[in-house]
Amino acid sequence: MTTVTEVHDRSAWDAEVQASGGHPLQLWGWGEVKRLGPWTARRLRVTSADGTLLGLAQVLVRRLPLPFRALSYVPRGPVVVPDGAGSPQSRREVAQAVGDWCAANVRGVGVTFEPDWPAGTDLGVDGARQATSTILCRSTLVLDLTRSDEELMADLGRTTRADVRKGGRGVEIRRVVADDEIDSVIALYRQSAAHAGFALHDDDYYRAVHRELGDSSLVVAAFADGVPCSFVWCAASDRTAFELYGGVNDVGRKARANAPVKWHAVRLAREAGLERYDLNGLLNDGISEFKRSFAKHEDLMVGTIDVPFNGLLYAAWDRGLPLAKRVVRRLRRR
Incomplete structure (x- = not known):
């Protein structure tokens, strides 16, 4: 009972x-x-x-x-x-x-x-x-973070692997923690949403995500001249990182920053001792094709x-x- x-x-x-x-x-x-x-x-x-x-x-x-x-x-x-x-x-x-x-x-x-x-x-x-x-999407892609960097890198698509190694030049890629920089990431997310044509919550919602999750809010961004141009935002437990949001603008696209930003988030999760990195949802769109380039498998x-x-x-x-x-x-x- x-x-x-x-x-x-x-x-x-x-x-x-x-x-x-x-x-x-x-x-x-x-x-x-x-x-x-x-x-x-x-x-x-x-x-x-x-x-x-x-x-x-x-x-x-x-x-x-x-x-x-x-x-x-x-x-x-x-x-x-x-x-x-x-x-x-x-x-x-x-x-x-x-x-x-x-x-x-x-x-x-x-x-x-x-x-x-x-x-x-x-x-x-x-x-x-x-x-x-x-x-939530039933089809997703979960990276096994108990594998080495070399093993994870070997599963990347050729273009993505090249971008991880050589992309992101001229930008600074790092974790975002400060509230003012979170606001700049939210502003970038609004640019991305307007470009792609999807709706967002108000800014206070995303501020609450960062505030309420605390250390479990894992935000990584590429900065050009102090302004974010590409980012990925995860919620993280002690075992699993789960992508929530991501975005990029023309500066980030030109710098080929998306792949190294995501790779940086994967490595941070792995270094923190997490076992899984869930890219959260695969559809038939360009974003999902980019996600698929990070592994040779899919998860249902x-x-x-x-x-x-x-x-x-x-x-x-x-x-x-x-x-x-x-x-x-x-x-x-x-």
């Missing part, structure tokens, strides 16, 4: 997530960032009958209009303690306990899981089904798994969600 308790202590939560090899989107700070929008974070600790920690789940709750009430979402979770991570029984116990808690305490249409597990791993929760609408994750609480409500929500997403995208373009 499992027991679920809510955690209200930030340092205790992060310590257990880190010790269990959890994903950075399960860190307390990420939940605080999402609270700036329509989400509320609930942090759940799952233990066995004898009090042994089995797993953790940071659940983001979004209130919905009636009759749907609410939606629960577990980004890159649940976290299962290392001794049980390979056990289908342990995964099922943790995920089922989280789902049952959400059904009793949040209710609404259901809970959505996006575990940090490879495709083919069974969530094992009653009523679970592959979602028709995803949040479990994907988005829905656990409905009410079959009729869930069916209505599932049918209406694609339309709602299209409406939101249209509004953001205005």
Whole structure:
């Protein structure tokens, strides 16, 4: 029998997530960032009958209009303690306990899981089904940071390898920590978004990402004349670096700075003792082709798994969600 308790202590939560090899989107700070929008974070600790920690789940709750009430979402979770991570029984116990808690305490249409597990791993929760609408991309590329620099470099595409070695001339590539320089990175991100035609949050959102994640905010940028011209921004736990954002302007493109900037972030993560660098999502676009040039493989994750609480409500929500997403995208373009 499992027991679920809510955690209200930030340092205790992060310590257990880190010790269990959890994903950075399960860190307390990420939940605080999402609270700036329509989400509320609930942090759940799952233990066995004898009090042994089995797993953790940071659940983001979004209130919905009636009759749907609410939606629960577990980004890159649940976290299962290392001794049980390979056990289908342990995964099922943790995920089922989280789902049952959400059904009793949040209710609404259901809970959505996006575990940090490879495709083919069974969530094992009653009523679970592959979602028709995803949040994070199922297809990604995860670099194994336990390999040497030479091994990682050997997997790079020829052009990318050349850019890592010879690109970035005339620019300074380094980690960004100071608030004023974070603001300049955000300004560059706005330039990139305008160039590519995608919408962004307001600046305070990205400032909150850096503030709330603290040392887990890994930002690397190339600077030309003191101004960033290329950057990559990751969230990092003790095990995994996860790319969140990136951008480049004409100066950065001319300096061929993108590849050395990303390589610098990979090396910083590796030197910090992390085991994985997740490039976060592969689509059929130029950005994804650039990501693919960093390895000779791709990774497929479990994907988005829905656990409905009410079959009729869930069916209505599932049918209406694609339309709602299209409406939101249209509004953001205005």
